[in-house]
Amino acid sequence: MSVLLETSVGDIVIDLEVEACPKTCENFLKLCKVYYYNLHAFFNISKDFLAQVGDPTATGTGGESIWSHIASNGGHKAPRYFTPEFIPRLKHKEKGTVSMAVAPALEDGTKGGCGSQFFITLADNIDYLDGKHAVFGHVVEGLDTLDKLNEVFVDQDGRPFKDVRIRHVEILDDPFADPEGLVVPETIPTKPPDNSTRIAEDEDPLATLPEEEAEQERRKKAAQASALTLEMVGDLPFANVRPPENVLFVCKLNPVTRDEDLELIFSRFGTIMSCQVIRDKKTGDSLQYAFIEFDKHEDAEQAYFKMQNVLVDDRRIWVDFSQSVARLNGNKWSNDIHMGPRGGKRSSGFGGREDLVATKRYREGAADRGGYDMVFDVPSNKHHTRRSRSRSPRRDRERDRDRRRSPPHHHDDRHRRRSRSRERYRR
Missing domain, CATH: 3.30.70.330 (RRM (RNA recognition motif) domain)
Structure with a gap:
C-alpha cells in the first residue's frame, strides 16, 4: 500500500505498514484522500535528522486526525488525537523512515497522541526516536529528494527560508473503507493553508534580469508608486486609470x-x-x-x-x-x-x-x-x-474710576468722548 508525495524538490513514494499499524495508516490515507496535505509546508527540517510536515498552520502546534476532521466539518466534537501504535520491530534504523509525530498531553487535560503531523528521517540509526514516535512506513523511491531536503537552508527554528511544500498527494493503493461522514472536496486546494512570508517555492532569490529588463521593471514600479500618490492627492480618479x-x-x-x-x-x-x-x-x-x-x-x-x-x-x-x-x-x-x-x-x-x-x-x-x-x-x-x-x-x-462714578451716556456723548480721546492722543 503506497502513497506518492509530489513536493517542490522532488517526488517521494512511501510504502505503508498497513497490517502492523492499521489505524495509523487509515488515518494517513484518508487525510490524503481529502487533500488535507496538499500545499502543506515542511516547517521543521533538521540536517541529518528529520523533515517534518502535516501541520496546516506550519507552526508545529496544529493538525488533527481524520476522525476529528470529519466531526468538525459536521459541526460535532471528537478527540483531536488518536492513540499511537508502537510496534517494537519498527524502529528508526534506516534513512527514509516515516513516523507519526506524537503530541504530548496538555495542561488543560487534552490527551496527547497522533494527529496529522508526520516526519521522514534524513539519516540512519536515529535510535533516540524509538518508542517516542510511531513508525508506519518507509520511503522506497525518492531518496535523492531526501538529500535535497537535507541540504535546504533553514533559520534558527529549522524553518526553510524558501518554502518546501507538498504540491500534491496521489494514493496508489487504499485497502480501507471510508469512515462514515467522509466527504471528498470537489476541487483540489489552490492556496496554502498557512500565511507564509517565506520565499515562494517557485521563486529564485538569486536570479537576475538583464539590465534592460531590470530597468524596465524599476520604471514600472516607480510609475505605479507615482500613480498611487496622485490618486491619494486627488489628481487621478484611481491609480490604474x-x-x-x-x-x-x-x-x-x-x-x-x-x-x-x-x-x-x-x-x-x-x-x-x-x-x-x-x-x-x-x-x-x-x-x-x-x-x-x-x-x-x-x-x-x-x-x-x-x-x-x-x-x-x-x-x-x-x-x-x-x-x-x-x-x-x-x-x-x-x-x-x-x-x-x-x-x-x-x-x-x-x-x-x-x-x-x-x-x-x-x-x-x-x-x-x-x-x-x-x-x-x-x-x-x-x-x-x-x-x-x-x-x-x-x-x-483713573479712567476705570470715572466710568464707575459717571452715569450711562447717550450714544452721541460716547462719540464725542472718543473724538476728544483721539485728539489728545494725536497731540
Missing part, C-alpha cells in the same frame, strides 16, 4: 487659433464631443495646445494619421493620442471651471477638487458675508493696535 483612446492631443498651435476653428477642421473625420484649446490660468492666453474628443476611436485614429504636420493658421501642428486623464477626474480638463479676464477658461488651481474650491471661496467672502474669520486671522490696522495700548497704569486706574 488608462488615458482615453478617442482623445487627441494637438500642439504647436498658433496663439490665435480658437476652439471653434479646430472643431471645424477636425469635424470632417467624425462627430466631435468636445474641442478645447488650453489657456493660461491668469491671462487667458492660449498655451498653443488642445484636446479633441471624438465620439469613436476609429475617427480619432483617422484624424491622427491625416492631420499630422498639417498647416493651420500658418503653423504646422503636431497630433498625437492624449496621455492625459484629467477629463476622467470630474469630467473636466485642467482649466474648465471659470472664465479668465480675457474670456479664456481658468482653473481653480486645486486639481478639480470642488471641496477645496469652495473652501477658498468661503475664506475670500467671509468678511463680506459678516461670517466667521479664520482662527489665526490677525487685524493688520496699525493704528488700532497702537490705540489699544495705555500710556500708564495710573491713567488706566
Whole structure:
C-alpha cells in the first residue's frame, strides 16, 4: 500500500505498514484522500535528522486526525488525537523512515497522541526516536529528494527560508473503507493553508534580469508608486486609470487659433464631443495646445494619421493620442471651471477638487458675508493696535474710576468722548 508525495524538490513514494499499524495508516490515507496535505509546508527540517510536515498552520502546534476532521466539518466534537501504535520491530534504523509525530498531553487535560503531523528521517540509526514516535512506513523511491531536503537552508527554528511544500498527494493503493461522514472536496486546494512570508517555492532569490529588463521593471514600479500618490492627492480618479483612446492631443498651435476653428477642421473625420484649446490660468492666453474628443476611436485614429504636420493658421501642428486623464477626474480638463479676464477658461488651481474650491471661496467672502474669520486671522490696522495700548497704569486706574462714578451716556456723548480721546492722543 503506497502513497506518492509530489513536493517542490522532488517526488517521494512511501510504502505503508498497513497490517502492523492499521489505524495509523487509515488515518494517513484518508487525510490524503481529502487533500488535507496538499500545499502543506515542511516547517521543521533538521540536517541529518528529520523533515517534518502535516501541520496546516506550519507552526508545529496544529493538525488533527481524520476522525476529528470529519466531526468538525459536521459541526460535532471528537478527540483531536488518536492513540499511537508502537510496534517494537519498527524502529528508526534506516534513512527514509516515516513516523507519526506524537503530541504530548496538555495542561488543560487534552490527551496527547497522533494527529496529522508526520516526519521522514534524513539519516540512519536515529535510535533516540524509538518508542517516542510511531513508525508506519518507509520511503522506497525518492531518496535523492531526501538529500535535497537535507541540504535546504533553514533559520534558527529549522524553518526553510524558501518554502518546501507538498504540491500534491496521489494514493496508489487504499485497502480501507471510508469512515462514515467522509466527504471528498470537489476541487483540489489552490492556496496554502498557512500565511507564509517565506520565499515562494517557485521563486529564485538569486536570479537576475538583464539590465534592460531590470530597468524596465524599476520604471514600472516607480510609475505605479507615482500613480498611487496622485490618486491619494486627488489628481487621478484611481491609480490604474488608462488615458482615453478617442482623445487627441494637438500642439504647436498658433496663439490665435480658437476652439471653434479646430472643431471645424477636425469635424470632417467624425462627430466631435468636445474641442478645447488650453489657456493660461491668469491671462487667458492660449498655451498653443488642445484636446479633441471624438465620439469613436476609429475617427480619432483617422484624424491622427491625416492631420499630422498639417498647416493651420500658418503653423504646422503636431497630433498625437492624449496621455492625459484629467477629463476622467470630474469630467473636466485642467482649466474648465471659470472664465479668465480675457474670456479664456481658468482653473481653480486645486486639481478639480470642488471641496477645496469652495473652501477658498468661503475664506475670500467671509468678511463680506459678516461670517466667521479664520482662527489665526490677525487685524493688520496699525493704528488700532497702537490705540489699544495705555500710556500708564495710573491713567488706566483713573479712567476705570470715572466710568464707575459717571452715569450711562447717550450714544452721541460716547462719540464725542472718543473724538476728544483721539485728539489728545494725536497731540
